[in-house]
Amino acid sequence: MSERILDFLRRRQTDGPCVVVDLDIVRDNYAAFANALPDTSVYYAIKANPAPEVLNLLHELGSSFDCASVGEIEMVLATGAAASRISYGNTIKKERDIARAYALGVRLFAVDCVEEVEKIARVATGSRVFCRVLCDGIGAEWPLSRKFGCDPAMAPDVLERAHCLGLEAYGVSFHVGSQQANLWAWDLALGMAADVFNEMSRRGIELKMVNMGGGFPTRYLKDVPGVPSYGEAIFHALTKHFGNRLPITIVEPGRGMVGNAGMIEAEVVLISRKSSDDELRWVYLDIGKFHGLAETMDEAIRYPIRTPKDGDETAPCILAGPTCDSVDVMYEKTPYELPVSLSIGDKVLIEACGAYTTTYSTVGFNGFAPLASHVI
């Protein structure tokens, strides 16, 4: 609970829901990654929160950046960071966007198929590419689909093709799944990466880099291991699989860098029941799935919520947003315990909202403004 955020909220003059991000916490998170993984470069996944203040701070701290689009690359360059600190980490890129990124100085690209390699070879001569491999995501709260990455058995062909087309076959990447609390996930994935290194070596091509992706969790309602535990587990797995020939390594924290740095203040718009004998209250907030809380989709992320009545007796309720859309319901399958004394007009604080809230907001669904954001 950031006192700075609470103080800001007490003083603010504006109306409506907003998210407030505390840069001191982002600074602490960056230091935790740098300390836990001293030989690994941190590439902040800017999609988690591209607020200019966050990018400026991380630039000053020496972070590198994982970008999903030319738009994100331009945001990073606006901080003054060199293009050499950028990875164009999206495996799905238009050829003209690759060319634009190359013109801006970017030389590091993600791929997961031969078709993408060919685009890069045509318009980003001599660049480094790393091949993303599929990872099963066991233990992640939000296992990734098969959308990104190829079967590990196919990766050597993709990388060899890059090599033959004059690109530098630079390494391998994986993503263990979002909000990954299982420390063994990195061990399995690094074993797979080492297999690709070995196969490439057999083909006469020496890879150099392993991009270990993101997946570092934020604490929501359940406890999660701290960054130092991840650092130890990763170091142990690296040594186990690569011996004394450790590769260059990268991590791409997004949620892990900013998730716990932000808090949303919202207002209770309505509390009602559907019938005179309804056992559950419906609690409607002035923010929902379409204005910042998209990660409640399928009730995936369960945010901690503080109310002015905390400590009073609680009862389960269904929590919903303010739009005329029936899917704009946050928690229904597993109702949320809130104080019985909670009233219409009360302000609630939703914690751990620094990641995947602002840019997930719609432009104005139902005529409500996008989520306001303050970085302090």
Add this chain to the structure above:
Amino acid sequence: MSERILDFLRRRQTDGPCVVVDLDIVRDNYAAFANALPDTSVYYAIKANPAPEVLNLLHELGSSFDCASVGEIEMVLATGAAASRISYGNTIKKERDIARAYALGVRLFAVDCVEEVEKIARVATGSRVFCRVLCDGIGAEWPLSRKFGCDPAMAPDVLERAHCLGLEAYGVSFHVGSQQANLWAWDLALGMAADVFNEMSRRGIELKMVNMGGGFPTRYLKDVPGVPSYGEAIFHALTKHFGNRLPITIVEPGRGMVGNAGMIEAEVVLISRKSSDDELRWVYLDIGKFHGLAETMDEAIRYPIRTPKDGDETAPCILAGPTCDSVDVMYEKTPYELPVSLSIGDKVLIEACGAYTTTYSTVGFNGFAPLASHVI
């Protein structure tokens, strides 16, 4: 297939995905509702597409408007429409938003509980209120949750409370569920509405209006009944349940008014396979769940897609969007048949995208711009 839209797309100079809405089709849709339901007022549900050109046209045609927020009310007033043609149809409203709407001249409000009635009584003296009742949504492609409306048995208490607090207990509303292809749905709902009328009459209060909501479908891949069939079914049900004392009636088409009027042009960014023996291609477009195609959530809406290779042999593929988000996949559980000859760089046309696309777009997730919109 609108020739005007195809012509616009051939001439456009801009890059990137966009939606184009043909006002001639909106005009035809309005006429179809007016003809099929000559004694019913059309309140366009502006959340479906609040483009100023659409609102201006519907204002000229004599439509009224169903608004979800003060923001939407202001958009309607900007067309020059009188506030008397606005229904504030959201059952979840801040008291200060009710007061703002009242100050703007709005006098018709939706409620579904006593708590909301009390807010309106405090700040919108003498207004008309209608009570939304729960409807089961059988037959709808997208049945609504229980988020809006109360048990029909509770509605008389809600309306009586309104009456006692000096409001006009004006009527009942329901929503049969989105993309409702079952014509019997209105019969069941109107029977329920008549029960509420009768109970209120027994209490000495005569209701006047039935708001029959939306739910009128757009043709996606499957055929749906035409608007005239809905008109007949509704007229028949009204007569059956209300006899010769027909109430004032309202409908709130959103999707039915603009869905088939819009088309999205998108580009194939990548086509790949996950392994050398993968049976399914992954086809990635430059638009997905976060930039206009949110209604593919749970594969709810299955859009017709045209490609320049239509007529060639097809094979199933997984269709995904361009963001680095693993949930940004449109069709995977039921793969989509697309031509085997489809290539990277091909433009595809996604039909029936006039509703619930533009304002559903995120402000800039992954650094991609929101969906561009052109109304012609």
